[in-house]
Amino acid sequence: MxxxxxxxxxxxxxxxxxxxxxxxxxxxxxxxxxxxxxxxxxxxxxxxxxxxxxxxxxxxxxxxxxxxxxxxxxxxxxxxxxxxxxxxxxxxxxxxxxxxxxxxxxxxxxxxxxxxxxxxxxxxxxxxxxxxxxxxxxxxxxxxxxxxxxxxxxxxxxxxPLGSGQTVKLINNALFAAQLSLAVDAFRLAEEAGIGKATLGECLSEGSGSSRALRFHAQRVLVEDGPFAPSPIFRKDVELCAGLPGFAGSALLAAARRPL
Missing domain, CATH: 3.40.50.720 (NAD(P)-binding Rossmann-like Domain)
Structure with missing residues (x-):
């Protein structure tokens, strides 16, 4: 072949x-x-x-x-x-x-x-x-x-059927974006409470609140120590979600758009 x-x-x-x-x-x-x-x-x-x-x-x-x-x-x-x-x-x-x-x-x-x-x-x-x-x-x-x-x-x-793979991928990406927005909030709240980033990252990465998005953000803030800046491809994928049936006005889409 x-x-x-x-x-x-x-x-x-x-x-x-x-x-x-x-x-x-x-x-x-x-x-x-x-x-x-x-x-x-x-x-x-x-x-x-x-x-x-x-x-x-x-x-x-x-x-x-x-x-x-x-x-x-x-x-x-x-x-x-x-x-x-x-x-x-x-x-x-x-x-x-x-x-x-x-x-x-x-x-x-x-x-x-x-x-x-x-x-x-x-x-x-x-x-x-x-x-x-x-x-x-x-x-x-x-x-x-x-x-x-x-x-x-x-x-x-x-x-x-044809098209369903893209639907699943977009839902996956929307969920990751929503979880990432919550991870950004979690680190902000910890900082305001006087808890160090490394301490929070170590606890959450192995705790029940862990997710791939959380671990991704923890690594980013500890290494780069800068504000979250979504990539163009990140923005593109989230906005494609808006065209999926039932997504307009959904809590998932609203949460996914928050980091944008």
Whole structure:
């Protein structure tokens, strides 16, 4: 099985390393040529997305946002301009569920399919092969992709129809953001009470109030000792949650937006 991968940045590059390490023949392409240089001699470097699509059975896409995914999949000289029938395109980027369904419909016209397969865990867990992969799509396409997903993911969950993987990922990200906002408050309250950051971090990290968000924030405040500054991707993912059914006006969305 020939594998393609579009987008080899902070998240995508270690995923490709795992795919290569498993022995899959792999072709990569990125809009920034410099991103593909570390793979020279180990993977085929495509000249564009359409060329990559013409030579691969499963193609992973790991770029920034909805517009970028739409461009590399369905834009001019995108994957769908070159893809061969039977190919499965796996969207690993965090996007709106609607986009994946839109691309799925366009792909069917070319005789191929789309699955949404966003990942959770970050670059370090990608390097370790322990990402969580949330996969939405038809059973046959998901099964075809599974051996590839198993190279970088230790938890692979079929979530339902196309778009459902993105829904689960966005709920996950909203919950993390909400927990992070509470962690920020917890450290503020401790400081006002005269309790040291290190003391609070040690207690909460092993206490019943612990969470991954709490441990993340504890490490950040103890090492960086600065105000929380959400990244653009953090903001992007939280705002995508606003489009999910039932999220508008929900306590979860309100809490998730607090650090923004």
């Amino acid at each position: 020939d594998i393609g991968f579009v987008g080899v940045g902070v998240q995508g590059a270690p995923m490709v390393e795992r795919i290569l390490g498993a022995g899959f023949p792999t072709t990569v392409w990125a809009r920034r040529e410099a991103s593909t240089r570390p793979f020279a001699g180990r993977a085929r470097i495509a000249a564009g997305a359409a060329e990559l699509g013409a030579s691969c059975d499963v193609v992973g896409v790991c770029v920034w946002d909805d517009d970028d995914v739409r461009e590399v999949v369905a834009g001019r000289d995108g994957l769908l301009d070159g893809v061969r029938p039977g190919t499965v395109i796996a969207v690993h980027s965090t996007t709106s569920p609607e986009l994946c369904r839109e691309l799925g419909a366009a792909a069917l016209d070319r005789g191929c399919t789309v699955v949404d397969a966003p990942v959770s865990g970050g670059a370090e867990r990608a390097r370790l092969g322990t990402l969580v992969v949330m996969v939405g799509g038809d059973d046959e396409s998901v099964a075809r992709c599974r051996p590839v997903f198993e190279t970088f993911g230790s938890t692979i969950v079929s979530t339902g």
